[in-house]
Amino acid sequence: MSSDAPAIRKDPTEHPWVHPSGTAASQEWRVNLGTVESRVQVPGWAHTGLRVTEISPGEVIGLDAEEEERIVIPLAGSFEVDVAGERYALTGRESVFHGPSDVLYTGIRTPVSLSSRHGGRVAVASAPASASYPVRHVTKDEVPVELRGAGVASRQVHNFGTPAVLEADRFIVCEVLTPAGNWSSYPPHKHDEEKDGETSLEEIYYFEMQAAANAPVPPPEEGGPDLIGYQRVYASDERPIDVTAEVRTGDVVLVPYGWHGPAMTPPGHDMYYLNVMAGPGPVRQWLISDDPHHGWVRQTWNEADIDRRLPFTE
8 A cells, every 4th residue: 555645646735624745744753733742723613633654663743742633553563552651552454444443532631642563553542631531442342333324325334433422522433444446435424513303513524545355456567556535525505515526545525514435445445544533512522414416326225235355354
């Protein structure tokens, strides 16, 4: 899996909702958005944060105690996490396409340090929070794996940070895997109002891509594959937003409001994304409204089977 980007990528100052790999880096973090130490400040962004980095064998990266809750998600490799002097060993995975990983909810106002005996890549999702909930180590075997949609809208969801699984104050966190050629985050939907049947939630999409099994990709000496997907976000009311982004490993798309979806992956390209959601409302719940022009597609799934390539496993 290559994270190399082509020479021409959009400058995030031109499009505050799209952050190509490397453009939202600060300090030790390759991605650092929505946090107190982030050098990229997105106007109006207030409820969610994400850090992603590579940790070398034996390296230690620390996070100070802050008024934010956090969940540590190994993306590649296994990790040791120290939370206020208590040590937790997180069993990881070869890559995000090898099934669920252990995750660790660290609570609020606690220092956290991360290390890895063999090295790897790790994400830390966060949200400003005030209520205290206990540290929780969710093992990979405890992570609910949901196969959602059907046919070419089939995808796999790891619901380790949803209200039914994890006690937390503000955020909802999950990850989605989409086989080559399929659409996810579909039909287009929104969660940008506090009303009956809907909650107001910001959302972060962090992407990784891989070549699908048996895809005839070019070898590194010929440039290797350029593994891409696409993400769509568009206006649901008078607030302007119009994103059609080409995404690669390490890219981030922010959804402040509006209809979002589909997240599309071309034939030959498997897609992963990590979702972090939180908002200002009183209830921690993922309630959505479908775009009425497209919501009818859900009915077609009744006659279709789940994609047989799912689930992605070890």
